[in-house]
Amino acid sequence: MGKRMLSAVGVIPARYGSSRLPGKALEVIAGRPLIQLVHESAATARCLERVVVATDDQRIVDAVTRFGGSAVLTSPAHRSGSDRIAEAAAGIDCAIVVNIQGDEPLIHGETIDAVVSALVGEPSLAVATVATPLIGAHEADDPNIVKVVRDLQGNALYFSRARIPYTRDAARGNGSFMKHIGLYAYRKEFLLRFTRWPQTELERREKLEQLRILEHGVSIRVLETPYDSIGVDTPEDLERVRMLLAENKSC
Numbered sequence: 001m002g003k004r005m006l007s008a009v010g011v012i013p014a015r016y017g018s019s020r021l022p023g024k025a026l027e028v029i030a031g032r033p034l035i036q037l038v039h040e041s042a043a044t045a046r047c048l049e050r051v052v053v054a055t056d057d058q059r060i061v062d063a064v065t066r067f068g069g070s071a072v073l074t075s076p077a078h079r080s081g082s083d084r085i086a087e088a089a090a091g092i093d094c095a096i097v098v099n100i101q102g103d104e105p106l107i108h109g110e111t112i113d114a115v116v117s118a119l120v121g122e123p124s125l126a127v128a129t130v131a132t133p134l135i136g137a138h139e140a141d142d143p144n145i146v147k148v149v150r151d152l153q154g155n156a157l158y159f160s161r162a163r164i165p166y167t168r169d170a171a172r173g174n175g176s177f178m179k180h181i182g183l184y185a186y187r188k189e190f191l192l193r194f195t196r197w198p199q200t201e202l203e204r205r206e207k208l209e210q211l212r213i214l215e216h217g218v219s220i221r222v223l224e225t226p227y228d229s230i231g232v233d234t235p236e237d238l239e240r241v242r243m244l245l246a247e248n249k250s251c
Contacts, residue, residue, distance in 0.1 A: 006094040008116045008185070010048045012038055013081035014102035016057035020234050025060050025102055027238055030245045034232060035060060036067045037105035044109030047116040048098065054088035080209050082184075086195040089188055096120075097191050099184040103232040105241060107183065111225050115185035118221050126190040127213060128221040129156075132228050134179035144233075146180040146208060148222055156220040159208050178222070181229050184210075190218075 014025040014035050021027070025035040032040075035053060042051045053064045053071040056078070064071035072091070078084045081099060089097045096119055098112055111130055118128040131148050139145050143161040151157050158164060159180055186194070200215040202208075213220055232238050 006049045006092065007120075008047050008049060008096040008098060009089070009092055009094040010042045010045065010051040010098045010100050010112065011085040011088050012042060012051065012053045012100045012102045013084040014038075014053050014055045014060050015078075015081075015084070016055065016060060018233075021232065021238065023059075024232055024238070025055070026063055027232070029105065029238070029242050032067070033063050034105055035063060035102060036069070038100065038102055038107070039064070039067070039069050041105060041107045041109065042098075042100045042112065045098075045112035045116075046109065047113045049094075050092070051100075052088055052092070053102070054084045056084070082191070082209055083195050086191050089191060092188075094188055097186050097188050099182075099186070101182050101229075101231060104182070104229045105232070106244070107229050108225075108227045111181075111183060111227055111229075112185075114223050114225065115183060118223060119185050119187060122221075125221055126187050126218055128185045128223060129210070130181045130183050130223045130225045131178040132181060132225050134177045139179070140177045146182075148178050148180040150178070150222050154221055154223070156210075156214060156222050158214070159206070159210055161206055161208070178224070179228070180222075181225070182231070183229075194218075 016023055018024050026033045054074050056076040061071040061073055072088050074084050074087045085099050096116055115128040119125050140163045146159055147164050148159045149157045149164050200212045202211040202215055230241055
């Protein structure tokens with residue numbers, strides 16, 4: 001009897017190089033490397049039958065092996081995390097692939113379960129992601145925080161680094177914005193197809209690869225979650241996560 005196809009697999013892309021924080025996957029937080037914290041958070045999702053780290057560096061493979069995780073070495077030439085997880089997923093017999101950002105140690109298992117459930121419950125859906133309410137003009141205007149607007153069915157109309165939607169009538173106030181969290185669930189066959197498409201104009205302008213999907217007319221379901229997630233991109237982010245985990249441990 002052959003092996004059973006896995007339902008959903010989580011893949012964590014972890015590139016060693018980083019312009020702002022090189023080697024961040026191996027930075028120690030609460031006594032463990034960052035990549036281990038991400039792996040442990042992903043493993044709390046009930047829907048994932050396997051969690052794999054996809055990396056371009058043997059040092060990260062070795063670190064994952066030391067804590068008992070699974071890792072695969074991928075090409076250093078990939079332009080994005082999606083390309084990296086596609087290479088890893090190509091060798092895994094599964095139906096759904098979840099892209100779990102390698103620099104977000106506080107991701108919730110419930111959030112991962114939600115994006116997978118969206119695909120399981122709607123066979124025609126190819127991609128699902130999440131967003132959380134963002135309140136505050138300074139964050140709405142921060143180009144490092146990606147905003148998203150949805151249609152009435154909960155699908156993405158557009159993602160942008162700019163403030164969207166623009167409120168023309170000042171009497172209505174600024175309202176609230178949706179902050180996109182970079183967690184995606186893909187049907188495996190769509191992931192492999194999407195990552196072979198060439199970059200599109202909007203994607204190049206905004207530096208947001210999910211716009212390639214929208215430009216090809218494919219719907220992205222955007223689920224709302226109360227949970228925020230902190231990406232570790234700078235030394236300041238690193239210290240913020242260290243403090244948060246230290247506070248939780250002391251409670």
